[in-house]
Amino acid sequence: MDTNDSLRVASLWHSMHAISQQLSLTTGCSKIELLEGNTFDLHCFQSLTGTKFFVVCKLGTQHMEALLKVVYELYTDYVLKNPFYEMKMPIRCEVFDINLTQTVQKDRVALLGR
């Protein structure tokens, strides 16, 4: 997926998220946490400021919420403290990418044993 596709998917998700708040039958619904499809799961985490982190994974993968929280921490550390990052632009921070791949690798090893 290139940058444009990612942007498209992200804006789609953002709109769906906003609409879902209106659609909900119960009052006080603030976000979508999990979307279960036929072949994939989509977990979403929303921070207090409204920034959303979502991960698309295979059906039934565990501990995605914890992963999203870790990604949120990485975001606050390596993206927000970077003087060269402009808000709301696509993230092109080397350190963020390195740490992100390390986290996902560690997770994969822990979950699948390989």
Next chain:
Amino acid sequence: MIGTGKIKQYANVLDKPLGKGKQEVSLSAFAFLFSELVQYNQTQVDNISELETRLEDAGYAVGARVLELLCHRDKGNRRETRLLGILSFVHSTVWKVLFGKVADSLEKGTEHEDEYMISEKELLVNRFISIPKDMGTFHCGAFVAGIVKGVLENAGFPAVVTAHFVPVEGQQRPRTTILIKFAEEVLRREARLG
């Protein structure tokens, strides 16, 4: 016995003892402040070398003050007169006070007599910063280079100090080296002192 626990009040703030102060500062607070410093300077300059110069100047001011403070607090007002003395002072005491640990290594340059290098796996100021590709050789460690320059110059050892990235095999992030090039007069004086 009312008042035994009271802290002694000083009439003049200059009479107060120079305490150690709080040893710890929030790393995040510093990171945000430093990030803002870099961003502010970016708006004021036209090119990268000017940005580095500005960061260095900011560090210079810190270095000058740190030297005075540490001389008074840690060294009992003794002055360093030898080259190795001042270098090890920077490498251990200054680094310990500013970053909480001594620098990784201090080496003498092999090519020139007047070059010394302090190297570090990753400078504290750079920990959260990723330099975009189009900024080339820019190094936020110019701030730390400025601190070292401030300390050295105010101790009587004028030098040109720069910060460089040194790529290392097997590691994604390059090491940082602070290169110190002393002025002629320092080496002559050092030779005279034997």
